[in-house]
Amino acid sequence: MINGITITFIGPGVMAEAMLSGILKKGLTKPQNIQISGPLVDRNEELQKKYNVRSFTNNCEAAAEADVVVLSVKPQRLEKVLQEMKGHVNPNALVLSIVAGASIAKITRNLGHDVIVRAMPNTPAQIGEGITVWTASPSVSEKQMEFAKTILGAFGQEIYEEEEDFLDKATALSGTGPAYVYLFMEAMVDAGVHMGFSRRTAERLVIETLRGSVDYYDKEAEDTRHLARLRNQVTSPGGTSAEAIYYLEKAGFRTAISRAIWAAYQRSRDLGQDAEVHPPE
Missing domain, CATH: 3.40.50.720 (NAD(P)-binding Rossmann-like Domain)
Known part of the structure; x- marks a missing residue:
């Protein structure tokens, strides 16, 4: 208290x-x-x-x-x-x-x-x-x-x-993290609209999919909640998920996310160093 x-x-x-x-x-x-x-x-x-x-x-x-x-x-x-x-x-x-x-x-x-x-x-x-x-x-x-x-x-x-360095890392991963999630959601919604859904319906489908996916992760037993395992549950050989993931990997999706987070980390460190190098007069 x-x-x-x-x-x-x-x-x-x-x-x-x-x-x-x-x-x-x-x-x-x-x-x-x-x-x-x-x-x-x-x-x-x-x-x-x-x-x-x-x-x-x-x-x-x-x-x-x-x-x-x-x-x-x-x-x-x-x-x-x-x-x-x-x-x-x-x-x-x-x-x-x-x-x-x-x-x-x-x-x-x-x-x-x-x-x-x-x-x-x-x-x-x-x-x-x-x-x-x-x-x-x-x-x-x-x-x-x-x-x-x-x-x-x-x-x-x-x-x-x-x-303390973990604070800059957290800034890049969790502090800035919602921006990555919203950008990913925005891209999914745009794809839904491109296929013919109304934007409102596409947004609802995307939001509930993400919400449900996180809730499902939380409810899984601790020893079975590995993200790759959960992804494999919805990735049948030769199926739609496998095809989609193939194109994401081919486009460098995983690498782009990793590099973006690293860039945010470096920027956070740079901002802190600027403050140390250029103290107020």
Whole structure:
């Protein structure tokens, strides 16, 4: 439980709302223990009215007494926000960042604070079905690790990794992953329309096929749920699936996916390195 500690969200965007909503829905703490801070008064008032949380327009004031400070601002605003808040965060507070590409070293340097958890959630967190990979700096206590685990588990599943490099890998695989899935779905729908289905019917067929496939995977016994085995179940020799898979393999489908994910990983690392090489003046 995290009841009794004060959690402040710096940047009340969509993901911050997903997090605070998940925390409150699971009854992990009370609304009066959650604070939000952002420059847009209308957005602050919207969340304050919807969740009965406290709102601020001054980040320093909002963070001053917080036990956990969640950094959920846009990446391009992070350096300015950190410099502004430097010296105003409780030395014993946990800073939990969900800002893509922002390394622990960068946050520590610009904030003057070294009790940091870095996390990479993905968009399904907005409906409580996210998957988050996270890591922590050496200064994070065992109790604060439990706080982080509880908070991140409030809007989906969480996986802890000791090495920070896995955050960039998670950005490429699960963080960006929904984009690959939607592109694949879009291509399937377009194929259905090309064959004569209405777009609405094609979308329904594709969506329910993917939903059912994932559910079927989840319900299989752990020792039989290997993806290749499940694929083989619907691939009869000389059948339609075999023909389709032959063309996908011939077109380099598997290689293209692998290379795309690797490219995203490299880009995530590059963004982080750019931040380290070009610190704010």
